[in-house]
Amino acid sequence: QKEVEQNSGPLSVPEGAIASLNCTYSDRVSQSFFWYRQYSGKSPELIMSIYSNGDKEDGRFTAQLNKASQYVSLLIRDSQPSDSATYLCAVNIGNQFYFGTGTSLTVIP
Amino acid sequence: DAMVIQNPRYQVTQFGKPVTLSCSQTLNHNVMYWYQQKSSQAPKLLFHYYDKDFNNEADTPDNFQSRRPNTSFCFLDIRSPGLGDAAMYLCATSGAPTSGRSSYEQYFGPGTRLTVT
Numbered sequence: 421q422k423e424v425e426q427n428s429g430p431l432s433v434p435e436g437a438i439a440s441l442n443c444t445y446s447d448r449v450s451q452s453f454f455w456y457r458q459y460s461g462k463s464p465e466l467i468m469s470i471y472s473n474g475d476k477e478d479g480r481f482t483a484q485l486n487k488a489s490q491y492v493s494l495l496i497r498d499s500q501p502s503d504s505a506t507y508l509c510a511v512n513i514g515n516q517f518y519f520g521t522g523t524s525l526t527v528i529p
Numbered sequence: 530d531a532m533v534i535q536n537p538r539y540q541v542t543q544f545g546k547p548v549t550l551s552c553s554q555t556l557n558h559n560v561m562y563w564y565q566q567k568s569s570q571a572p573k574l575l576f577h578y579y580d581k582d583f584n585n586e587a588d589t590p591d592n593f594q595s596r597r598p599n600t601s602f603c604f605l606d607i608r609s610p611g612l613g614d615a616a617m618y619l620c621a622t623s624g625a626p627t628s629g630r631s632s633y634e635q636y637f638g639p640g641t642r643l644t645v646t
Contacts, residue, residue: 428569452632463619463640464572471632508571515560515579515623515633519571 423447426509426520434528439496441523443509446490450511450518453485453492458506458522468494499527532556533638535620541644542610550605550641552620560633561603563595564619566640572619578603607643615645 423446433439441455452471456464470476470483470492482495492511496503506522534553542548552561559580564572576585578597592614594606607614620638 424571452634454634456637461642463617463637466634466636469632469634510635512633512635515577515625517562517574517623517633517635521569521571 424520429524432526439499441494443492445511454510455494456508535638545609552603554622558622558624560623562621566617610645
């Protein structure tokens with residue numbers, strides 16, 4: 421069973437703060453790791469991909485991967501109210517993708 | 530812009546009345562997926578095509594069928610919708626790794642919200 425675990429939240433942070441979202445996965449064969457943002461009633465939008473251990477930064481977003489601990493995280497710096505959404509963690513093995521249930525983030529103005 | 534398109538965006542059908550949802554893509558990706566997503570749940574994979582090869586998930590009900598007539602189009606047929614089939618249906622595509630990308634990356638269409646009355 422390939423499992424992807426996330427805290428469902430809700431996670432609330434004040435505007436301008438750092439939001440930290442965490443994800444663990446069970447299958448060591450997992451190859452690549454993704455963060456999707458999903459606004460209520462909308463489809464998931466790919467915001468970050470990470471393939472190797474360490475940090476990857478893209479604007480206000482930083483993804484962190486630790487394969488030994490089977491752990492991937494997403495940091496959102498200078499959080500904005502528009503970041504309020506559900507964040508889905510996904511891992512892939514070949515062309516198969518496995519999703520967590522998502523963490524709901526609310527950024528309070 | 531290259532994209533994944535789903536039609537219709539909203540579909541209302543009656544209990545037991547067949548319905549077809551469509552998906553098209555301009556990304557030229559060889560893998561296409563259909564997911565079902567209910568409120569506060571992860572997307573649930575129903576099936577996927579790798580080129581023309583159809584891959585059905587073991588727990589996908591027989592009520593759900595799919596067709597992929599060509600690279601660009603994929604259809605989801607729900608033969609006899611029940612109330613429990615009301616959900617968001619997400620089409621996604623993924624391309625094989627290339628020189629510019631070391632892994633598959635998956636992109637979603639906007640989804641079709643299905644209501645069953």
